[in-house]
Amino acid sequence: MQPNADLAIDARGVDKQFGDLFAVAELDLQVQKGHIYGFLGPNGCGKSTTIRMLTGLLTPTRGEISVLGMAIPQQAEALRRRIGYMTQKFSLYEDLSVRENLQFIADIYGLGARESKRKIDELIDTYHLDAQRQQLAGTLSGGQKQRLGLACACINEPELLFLDEPTSAVDPQNRRDFWEQLFDLSERGTSILVTTHYMDEAQRCHQLAIMESGHIRAKGNPQALLEAMPLHVIEIAGHRLRQLKSHLSQFGEIPSTAQLGDRLRVLVDKQIADPIPWLLEKSRTMTGQPTPEPLSANQLSLVSPNLEDLFVSVTGKGLKTSREAEDVTG
Numbered sequence: 001m002q003p004n005a006d007l008a009i010d011a012r013g014v015d016k017q018f019g020d021l022f023a024v025a026e027l028d029l030q031v032q033k034g035h036i037y038g039f040l041g042p043n044g045c046g047k048s049t050t051i052r053m054l055t056g057l058l059t060p061t062r063g064e065i066s067v068l069g070m071a072i073p074q075q076a077e078a079l080r081r082r083i084g085y086m087t088q089k090f091s092l093y094e095d096l097s098v099r100e101n102l103q104f105i106a107d108i109y110g111l112g113a114r115e116s117k118r119k120i121d122e123l124i125d126t127y128h129l130d131a132q133r134q135q136l137a138g139t140l141s142g143g144q145k146q147r148l149g150l151a152c153a154c155i156n157e158p159e160l161l162f163l164d165e166p167t168s169a170v171d172p173q174n175r176r177d178f179w180e181q182l183f184d185l186s187e188r189g190t191s192i193l194v195t196t197h198y199m200d201e202a203q204r205c206h207q208l209a210i211m212e213s214g215h216i217r218a219k220g221n222p223q224a225l226l227e228a229m230p231l232h233v234i235e236i237a238g239h240r241l242r243q244l245k246s247h248l249s250q251f252g253e254i255p256s257t258a259q260l261g262d263r264l265r266v267l268v269d270k271q272i273a274d275p276i277p278w279l280l281e282k283s284r285t286m287t288g289q290p291t292p293e294p295l296s297a298n299q300l301s302l303v304s305p306n307l308e309d310l311f312v313s314v315t316g317k318g319l320k321t322s323r324e325a326e327d328v329t330g
């Protein structure tokens with residue numbers, strides 16, 4: 001494959017089979033340099049397997065991968081010096097202090113004494129770990145462990161960072177601060193591939209891919225993906241929402257319903273041009289004890305889709321009709 005200088009990652013037609021299981025199938029993924037690329041998908045859909053192939057830790061069954069212009073896995077050894085990788089689990093030494101963990105990684109990368117001191121001091125300052133400098137890593141809070149994990153992943157000033165669910169154990173404020181740090185890195189030219197289950201994090205990414213059962217089902221700019229979503233989103237306010245949900249779930253044009261407090265969020269196929277009158281009509285056939293009141297127009301409102309709606313629609317959770325993959329670049 002001819003390397004493209006604008007791309008940090010270029011993967012084409014990549015499969016990974018474990019026995020009969022296609023953990024990753026026909027993966028095409030292009031990540032622009034300097035971008036934060038979000039990788040979403042349900043548990044077990046193949047995200048970690050993809051990252052392990054892109055970093056050269058796993059050999060694909062077929063397909064071509066170029067990362068920072070290098071053929072992977074053939075040039076994985078050279079690539080490792082130019083990337084950082086933070087895994088889901090805290091993979092640092094719990095019985096070493098913050099500074100010792102950083103020193104250990106600096107030694108692995110062969111940084112000289114002066115360079116490693118400069119870099120460790122800078123990272124401890126950037127990731128607000130000064131007060132914990134001598135503290136054993138195993139005794140850090142979730143947020144502090146995560147900042148240390150990122151600091152360690154950045155010790156070699158990587159051009160490309162792989163972050164596998166980096167925020168799974170931290171509170172909203174720490175997640176927010178963490179994302180600000182990712183944008184600082186991105187502004188300085190670092191490309192980032194990050195897996196997440198949080199839709200607010202997905203919203204922040206320059207580009208997104210949503211994976212399901214080893215396949216990428218949608219990819220592109222978050223706003224463009226939302227605009228191209230083939231579903232209306234209607235919120236219904238009222239009572240007996242569980243009964244209403246059960247009634248509406250029988251219609252093939254409604255792939256998903258979910259309750260949010262006193263509202264029911266209903267996804268309706270865009271083949272239905274005018275979803276509010278259509279839902280009103282469907283509500284008239286609702287049965288039960290006591291007999292439910294039909295809905296009235298003032299209970300229904302058409303609202304903007306969010307990434308959770310998109311996720312539900314493309315990963316097939318509750319989806320009754322098959323949908324083709326979307327590829328919306330923007």
Ligand SMILES: Nc1ncnc2c1ncn2[C@@H]1O[C@H](COP(=O)(O)OP(=O)(O)OP(=O)(O)O)[C@@H](O)[C@H]1O
Binds near residue numbers: 043049
């Ligand atoms: N070494 C392996 N041998 C056999 N099967 C594997 C191996 N590694 C992964 N798998 C399987 O491949 C599939 C994808 O796993 P993977 O860890 O990539 O999912 P994931 O999207 O990262 O999930 P999660 O969000 O839960 O971390 C799963 O069914 C998993 O059991």
